[in-house]
Amino acid sequence: MLAYILRRLVILLLSLVVAAIVLFVLLRLLPGDPAAALVGVGATPEQIAAAQAQIGSDQPLGVQFLAYLGDLARFDLGQSFVSRAPVIEEISRRLSVTLPLTFAAFTLALLIAVPLGILAAIRADSWAGLALSVVSQIGIAVPVFWLGILLVYEFSLNLRWLPSGGFPLRGYADPGKAVESMILPVLTIAIVMSASLMRYVRASMLEVLNSDFLRTARALGESHRGALARHGLRNAAVPVVSVLGIELSTTFLGAVVVEQVFSLPGMGSMLLLGIQQRDYPNIQGVLIVSTLLVLLTGFLADILQRLLDPRLREARR
Amino acid sequence: MSAVTRSRPRSNPVHWLGYGLVGIVVLFGVVSFFWTPYALSDMAGGRLEPPSAAHWAGTDRLGRDLFTQLMIGARIALVVGCGAVLIGGVIGIVTGVLAAFATRVADDALAAVFDILIAFPTLLIAMLVVAAREEASLGTAILALGIGLSPIVGRITRILTKRVLSKDYITAARVSGTGWGSIVFWHVLPNIAPFLGVNLALQFGLAVMAEASLSYLGLGAPPPNASWGRMLQEAQGTVYTAPWGALLPGLALFALVIGINLLADGLRDRFDPQRRDG
Numbered sequence: 209m210l211a212y213i214l215r216r217l218v219i220l221l222l223s224l225v226v227a228a229i230v231l232f233v234l235l236r237l238l239p240g241d242p243a244a245a246l247v248g249v250g251a252t253p254e255q256i257a258a259a260q261a262q263i264g265s266d267q268p269l270g271v272q273f274l275a276y277l278g279d280l281a282r283f284d285l286g287q288s289f290v291s292r293a294p295v296i297e298e299i300s301r302r303l304s305v306t307l308p309l310t311f312a313a314f315t316l317a318l319l320i321a322v323p324l325g326i327l328a329a330i331r332a333d334s335w336a337g338l339a340l341s342v343v344s345q346i347g348i349a350v351p352v353f354w355l356g357i358l359l360v361y362e363f364s365l366n367l368r369w370l371p372s373g374g375f376p377l378r379g380y381a382d383p384g385k386a387v388e389s390m391i392l393p394v395l396t397i398a399i400v401m402s403a404s405l406m407r408y409v410r411a412s413m414l415e416v417l418n419s420d421f422l423r424t425a426r427a428l429g430e431s432h433r434g435a436l437a438r439h440g441l442r443n444a445a446v447p448v449v450s451v452l453g454i455e456l457s458t459t460f461l462g463a464v465v466v467e468q469v470f471s472l473p474g475m476g477s478m479l480l481l482g483i484q485q486r487d488y489p490n491i492q493g494v495l496i497v498s499t500l501l502v503l504l505t506g507f508l509a510d511i512l513q514r515l516l517d518p519r520l521r522e523a524r525r
Numbered sequence: 526m527s528a529v530t531r532s533r534p535r536s537n538p539v540h541w542l543g544y545g546l547v548g549i550v551v552l553f554g555v556v557s558f559f560w561t562p563y564a565l566s567d568m569a570g571g572r573l574e575p576p577s578a579a580h581w582a583g584t585d586r587l588g589r590d591l592f593t594q595l596m597i598g599a600r601i602a603l604v605v606g607c608g609a610v611l612i613g614g615v616i617g618i619v620t621g622v623l624a625a626f627a628t629r630v631a632d633d634a635l636a637a638v639f640d641i642l643i644a645f646p647t648l649l650i651a652m653l654v655v656a657a658r659e660e661a662s663l664g665t666a667i668l669a670l671g672i673g674l675s676p677i678v679g680r681i682t683r684i685l686t687k688r689v690l691s692k693d694y695i696t697a698a699r700v701s702g703t704g705w706g707s708i709v710f711w712h713v714l715p716n717i718a719p720f721l722g723v724n725l726a727l728q729f730g731l732a733v734m735a736e737a738s739l740s741y742l743g744l745g746a747p748p749p750n751a752s753w754g755r756m757l758q759e760a761q762g763t764v765y766t767a768p769w770g771a772l773l774p775g776l777a778l779f780a781l782v783i784g785i786n787l788l789a790d791g792l793r794d795r796f797d798p799q800r801r802d803g
Contacts, residue, residue: 215633223637226637345783351737351738351779351782352738357757357764357771365764464648465648479652480652483744495649
């Protein structure tokens with residue numbers, strides 16, 4: 209197991225390096241000189257040249273790349289072209305919105321999806337199981353931004369219970385308002401996400417219910433309930449955990465859209481603004497930090513999966 | 526089969542609902558090539574009119590016919606979905622199976638590549654591509670979404686294939702002299718096909734959704750491509766006075782995606798041998 213963790217850790221580090229290279233190449237493929245974006249429209253060639261010297265885009269690509277890796281190793285993500293603020297500061301401010309949003313929505317989705325998914329599998333033949341499947345089918349197909357708009361229509365414009373968007377300027381120093389403005393976004397993400405999670409939980413639970421080992425356990429005298437608790441849940445959890453990592457990452461990045469619906473100042477709106485303003489350091493910073501978080505999630509999900517399923521540790525082929 | 530397996534009727538009315546919903550969207554999408562009630566940019570009506578005999582779905586804030594836009598939106602959703610799943614499916618299945626069969630080092634490398642590419646999800650890749658091309662086109666969106674989907678398909682194909690390969694009947698087949706090529710076609714692909722098919726259908730839905738999200742963010746294909754996502758973005762500001770403008774495009778998107786999901790379920794029930802025996 210330790211060997212696996214070490215090997216997986218090496219892969220994680222290599223992935224980070226490859227991701228850094230991919231990002232470097234991708235951002236250099238964007239049209240236009242970042243220096244031209246820095247000085248704006250109508251700048252003289254001298255001004256552009258000065259800007260190039262300032263951000264180093266007049267250097268050979270190899271030199272630029274080494275400088276970029278060096279900066280990354282020191283967690284220096286540069287300064288925004290527009291606001292001149294260090295990118296890392298802006299990102300940590302934005303993460304204080306996006307991370308709570310993601311984790312609250314993810315937790316709520318799990319709390320909804322796991323019990324309901326198990327119930328839907330166990331009661332697959334009854335009306336309850338059927339109804340749950342229908343609800344999950346509907347939830348999967350609902351566009352997240354549409355649901356957001358509908359929730360705003362009902363709870364903000366019609367009932368006037370909650371704000372329709374925005375985040376208090378003072379942030380969490382204004383805890384009541386901050387929480388209020390998070391409720392609808394969290395609900396929006398959690399509803400859509402729990403629907404797809406429930407489908408996975410139900411499918412993998414159904415597979416376990418049809419499995420030979422469960423029948424054997426029953427034949428050895430365990431009750432249906434006991435066999436499920438002792439053997440079923442753990443086996444059913446393995447495929448679910450493998451999608452959890454992806455789902456969590458999807459939620460984090462899906463926040464791009466939901467933040468836009470509710471005008472939340474998170475990572476998503478930072479990326480969108482960066483693209484509109486051609487603010488390359490900001491775009492690059494958001495992508496690097498997002499990639500890091502997503503890779504870390506995948507790493508943890510893989511380790512968890514191994515812990516749950518000893519077969520994966522041995523069977524290589 | 527074990528006693529818990531349920532028996533299912535061959536033809537499930539819910540699946541016919543799926544065929545029906547997809548059929549309606551396809552019909553509107555195809556008809557939009559030949560006929561729409563108005564021209565797309567024709568400001569024929571008053572501003573934000575509710576649905577009426579002249580404008581079946583009402584008008585937007587410039588007085589343009591919403592039903593016309595909905596029809597064009599159906600066309601765009603279908604074209605993007607088909608193109609993206611085709612590109613993503615081919616790349617994903619080939620690389621996923623290869624990874625599962627590869628040596629340990631190559632497998633790890635491919636798995637890492639899947640992880641990295643998943644770390645740049647569909648929507649982000651598409652956003653970057655749009656940023657890279659000054660002007661977004663339908664083709665870029667399809668390519669970007671297809672490439673964005675491929676690592677998801679690849680990762681799942683790899684995991685499913687490895688699961689099949691760890692089974693005893695594969696060892697038995699190997700011992701009895703079956704080549705790897707035959708194993709892929711006779712054991713691996715048939716065994717992973719049901720799960721993978723369902724997944725590809727979900728990917729189609731995801732691609733349609735991702736295109737709508739792009740358009741909602743203002744990064745989609747430019748006018749005259751009326752995407753459901755852009756319709757929603759335009760309608761959000763006037764949702765209180767003209768709710769139908771935000772209701773209908775979302776409903777169309779919802780109907781298409783749920784239709785595809787139900788259709789996939791129907792296909793799985795028909796082709797999955799484990800279910801057929803039930």
